Amino acid sequence: MENVGALALLLAFCISLYAIVASVTGRLKRKPFLTLSAERAVLAVWLLVTTASGILIYGLLTSDYRLAYVASHTNRDMTLYFKFAAWWGGQEGSLLFWSWLLSTYAAVVVFTTRRGHRNLLPWVVAIVSTVQLFFLTLNTFVVSPFQVLAVDKVVTSVADGMGLNPLLQYWAMVIHPPFLYLGYVGFTIPFAFAMASLIEKAPGESWIHTTRRWTLVTWLFQSTGVALGSAWAYHVLGWGGYWMWDPVENASVLPWLAGTAFLHSVMMQEKKGMMKVWNMVLISATFFLCIYGTFLTRSGIISSVHAFAESPIGKFFVVFLAVGIAATIWLILDRLDYLKSEAELESVISRESSFLFNNLILLASCFAVLWGTLFPVITEKLTNEKISLDAVWFNRLMVPIGIFLLLLTGVGPLFAWRRTSVDSLRKNFQWPGIGTLIVAAALLLGGMRYPYSIISLSLCFFVAATISMEFFRGARAISEKTHIGFVPAIIELTHRNTRRYGGYLVHMGIVLMFIGYSGHPFNQTAIGEVDKGDSIQVGAYNLKVLDLTEGDTPNYEWETAILDVSKNGKPIGTLEPTRRFYKAAQQATAIVALRTGLNEDLYINYAARTGTKATIQAYVFPLVDWIWIGVLVLIMGTLVALVPSKVARSYARTEVVGVAKKKDAPVEA
Amino acid sequence: MPKYAKFAALIAIIIGSLVLVATASLKDSQTYYVTIPELHKMASATSTKRVRVGGDVQANSIVHVRPDLTRFNLVQDNLILPVEYVGRDPLPDTFKDGAQALAGGRLESNGVFRAEEIQAKCASKYAPKPGMAPDGLQKKMVPSAAGSSYTSKL
Numbered sequence A: 001m002e003n004v005g006a007l008a009l010l011l012a013f014c015i016s017l018y019a020i021v022a023s024v025t026g027r028l029k030r031k032p033f034l035t036l037s038a039e040r041a042v043l044a045v046w047l048l049v050t051t052a053s054g055i056l057i058y059g060l061l062t063s064d065y066r067l068a069y070v071a072s073h074t075n076r077d078m079t080l081y082f083k084f085a086a087w088w089g090g091q092e093g094s095l096l097f098w099s100w101l102l103s104t105y106a107a108v109v110v111f112t113t114r115r116g117h118r119n120l121l122p123w124v125v126a127i128v129s130t131v132q133l134f135f136l137t138l139n140t141f142v143v144s145p146f147q148v149l150a151v152d153k154v155v156t157s158v159a160d161g162m163g164l165n166p167l168l169q170y171w172a173m174v175i176h177p178p179f180l181y182l183g184y185v186g187f188t189i190p191f192a193f194a195m196a197s198l199i200e201k202a203p204g205e206s207w208i209h210t211t212r213r214w215t216l217v218t219w220l221f222q223s224t225g226v227a228l229g230s231a232w233a234y235h236v237l238g239w240g241g242y243w244m245w246d247p248v249e250n251a252s253v254l255p256w257l258a259g260t261a262f263l264h265s266v267m268m269q270e271k272k273g274m275m276k277v278w279n280m281v282l283i284s285a286t287f288f289l290c291i292y293g294t295f296l297t298r299s300g301i302i303s304s305v306h307a308f309a310e311s312p313i314g315k316f317f318v319v320f321l322a323v324g325i326a327a328t329i330w331l332i333l334d335r336l337d338y339l340k341s342e343a344e345l346e347s348v349i350s351r352e353s354s355f356l357f358n359n360l361i362l363l364a365s366c367f368a369v370l371w372g373t374l375f376p377v378i379t380e381k382l383t384n385e386k387i388s389l390d391a392v393w394f395n396r397l398m399v400p401i402g403i404f405l406l407l408l409t410g411v412g413p414l415f416a417w418r419r420t421s422v423d424s425l426r427k428n429f430q431w432p433g434i435g436t437l438i439v440a441a442a443l444l445l446g447g448m449r450y451p452y453s454i455i456s457l458s459l460c461f462f463v464a465a466t467i468s469m470e471f472f473r474g475a476r477a478i479s480e481k482t483h484i485g486f487v488p489a490i491i492e493l494t495h496r497n498t499r500r501y502g503g504y505l506v507h508m509g510i511v512l513m514f515i516g517y518s519g520h521p522f523n524q525t526a527i528g529e530v531d532k533g534d535s536i537q538v539g540a541y542n543l544k545v546l547d548l549t550e551g552d553t554p555n556y557e558w559e560t561a562i563l564d565v566s567k568n569g570k571p572i573g574t575l576e577p578t579r580r581f582y583k584a585a586q587q588a589t590a591i592v593a594l595r596t597g598l599n600e601d602l603y604i605n606y607a608a609r610t611g612t613k614a615t616i617q618a619y620v621f622p623l624v625d626w627i628w629i630g631v632l633v634l635i636m637g638t639l640v641a642l643v644p645s646k647v648a649r650s651y652a653r654t655e656v657v658g659v660a661k662k663k664d665a666p667v668e669a
Numbered sequence B: 001m002p003k004y005a006k007f008a009a010l011i012a013i014i015i016g017s018l019v020l021v022a023t024a025s026l027k028d029s030q031t032y033y034v035t036i037p038e039l040h041k042m043a044s045a046t047s048t049k050r051v052r053v054g055g056d057v058q059a060n061s062i063v064h065v066r067p068d069l070t071r072f073n074l075v076q077d078n079l080i081l082p083v084e085y086v087g088r089d090p091l092p093d094t095f096k097d098g099a100q101a102l103a104g105g106r107l108e109s110n111g112v113f114r115a116e117e118i119q120a121k122c123a124s125k126y127a128p129k130p131g132m133a134p135d136g137l138q139k140k141m142v143p144s145a146a147g148s149s150y151t152s153k154l
Helices: A002-028 A032-061 A068-073 A080-088 A091-112 A121-142 A171-186 A188-200 A206-236 A247-272 A276-299 A313-334 A351-383 A391-414 A422-445 A451-482 A486-496 A498-518 A625-642 B003-024 B036-041
Strands: A148-151 A386-389 A524-530 A535-538 A541-552 A556-567 A570-575 A578-582 A587-591 A593-595 A600-610 A613-622 B030-034 B051-057 B063-066 B069-076 B079-085 B100-107 B113-121 B142-144
Touching: A002 A032, A002 A091, A002 A121, A032 A068, A032 A080, A032 A091, A032 A121, A068 A091, A068 A148, A080 A091, A080 A171, A091 A121, A091 A171, A091 A188, A091 A276, A121 A188, A121 A313, A171 A188, A171 A206, A171 A247, A171 A276, A188 A206, A188 A276, A188 A313, A206 A247, A206 A625, A247 A276, A247 A351, A276 A313, A276 A351, A351 A386, A351 A391, A351 B003, A391 A422, A391 A451, A391 A498, A391 B003, A422 A451, A451 A486, A451 A498, A486 A498, A498 A625, A524 A535, A535 A613, A541 A600, A541 A613, A556 A600, A556 A613, A570 A593, A578 A600, A587 A600, B030 B036, B036 B051, B036 B069, B036 B079
Parallel strands: B030 B051, B079 B113
Antiparallel strands: A148 B142, A386 B030, A524 A613, A535 A541, A541 A556, A556 A570, A556 A578, A578 A587, A593 A600, A600 A613, B051 B069, B051 B100, B063 B069, B069 B079, B100 B113
């Protein structure tokens, strides 16, 4: 079986190579059958990688402990879906997973664009296949998932595997890596289209239109992936944090920042024909940051709690990144004349300018995170001393950046294109502005003393107010005109321009997340070593220990504290924080007891047992649930933006060179 | 003021203030990575400097003294560093005998390392040591290629 898997991967490797050669020659020599064969080759690669993955999954599910990968990432007592999740639980498997996702994406692209883009598709196939070739090289020659255990060349199996890290045996952790990978891998497609249109000097913005949904879906996966990682850290790790600027977290947020900048700046190109070079740079940066993120988690160049084993694949990534980036830079420089801007910036207070600053800030934050993450590597090269920057540094820089972005989120969409008149400024900003000042004053008088929280919360109000106003005005106009109710009018409004109003919903999600972040300075902590009958006080909560119990299952041993919780003297039920010790992995993990509420979470961690006493850590985290609510709103908003608008909408352009006739029709809301 | 000068000024202000914040907080938030031998060598100088020192947790050395005080030893190349963990956060679940750990803090004058943060990586989990079988099997096992010659050695 494993031989078939290894063979499938080797074949996939050869066929990818063929796809690149056939696609490029077919396009250059104008031989359509050759390019068509390359497209078929992409489908064949999908079939082969799927076969290999299927064989690995079969091995995982049936506990085939002859396979080194199965033995080191599963054990017999694991639930079936964790065994399945072990596909992406380790180095070799996760790289195979990468390949499989990429081949799936490639197959979908070939299928959906089989009728259009005859000139672009060969290059897209070639570029995607090149990336695929790189990952298949790793899968086939460097870190094969199909290695078997052997003693003196006799294949042997072990009695039981080592199990998946118990910290990862949690639902969010099962789906977090696939979401991140879907995001990482997905940016290959818009990148390939961008480069293809550069190579072909394809007129217009067809690559942007074609890949808009790809980019948005990919961005959605990535946002969800990052948020799931954050939620996992909060719910599982037992210290109640959701972000600690660990290198691997940073690796996941870097392409997200660049991708977010890209999503905004393409609007400038679609509407005004501006920032063409910039968009090319952004999509390339996003793609390479995705590869870089994969590299960072796999190579062990930076010590991190997440890092996989130090392995030989690091240098492959470095070469791939170096060659890829060099080729991209050369291509962009060579085609600069094709990327000329069609309009100029006219005023500092304009939509264009707000996009510009949004991009500037997102890119600056991206650079800052990159710099902070690589700081140990840089200083080691320069001074021979390895110096790392801690979360304090990141927070000092990123909190003001975040707040400035929040401000732009509020003001940007309300500025007019080209320039904004004083009248419209007053109309749009007067009431939200006054309201914001009132909120800030109220928070100050209410005794809040953390400047960042005050600014953040009042800006949250400001942005929420401006977004609501947009919905309100639009819906009122519709309901007056068509005599339908206000709520149906809001739905109608959103449906007419899903992209715009979906975008507003995403902004609303961001606002809610910032409300959650603003609660951070008000966290409260208590720690106690307790016996039966003792109690701990944290904030308004009193925790009385009713009992300390323990037990045993085939997979793990557990200890639990049963706590009677009361708030301001009123009983509100019992909570049972638990600690499990997984036998196969010889590791303990906490099952945190959580009482969630919109105003605050009560978070209890069973830290350790010494003798008859248990160490209990109790935290109160105000507003933290708004982060998760905000993520849900953000997901919903993105989904709305993916729904096609009721009115087919193309943008008015001042001067358009070489765009198909129908796109010139000025339809504008 | 000409249009582009306005943009340039705004961009300069934003970038400038970010660089200012970034460099100003560079000093007090940087941590030096050192090894145990290095730490012993620069014993006097390091007491003021925040460092992060790595090593393996010595077997049976972890003692939970109080909820906010845990003592253990880090070992590297037969050199032992006694550590007192006084941080507020719970010790990571991966922190146990034999694990690779990074302790962040300062070296006290009595030779004890006072750590405010601990990071631990379970050595066996993500990195099966070359040539070693999974738990419990003492025989030396070498993963070999699945009947094909092109698969590299683990």
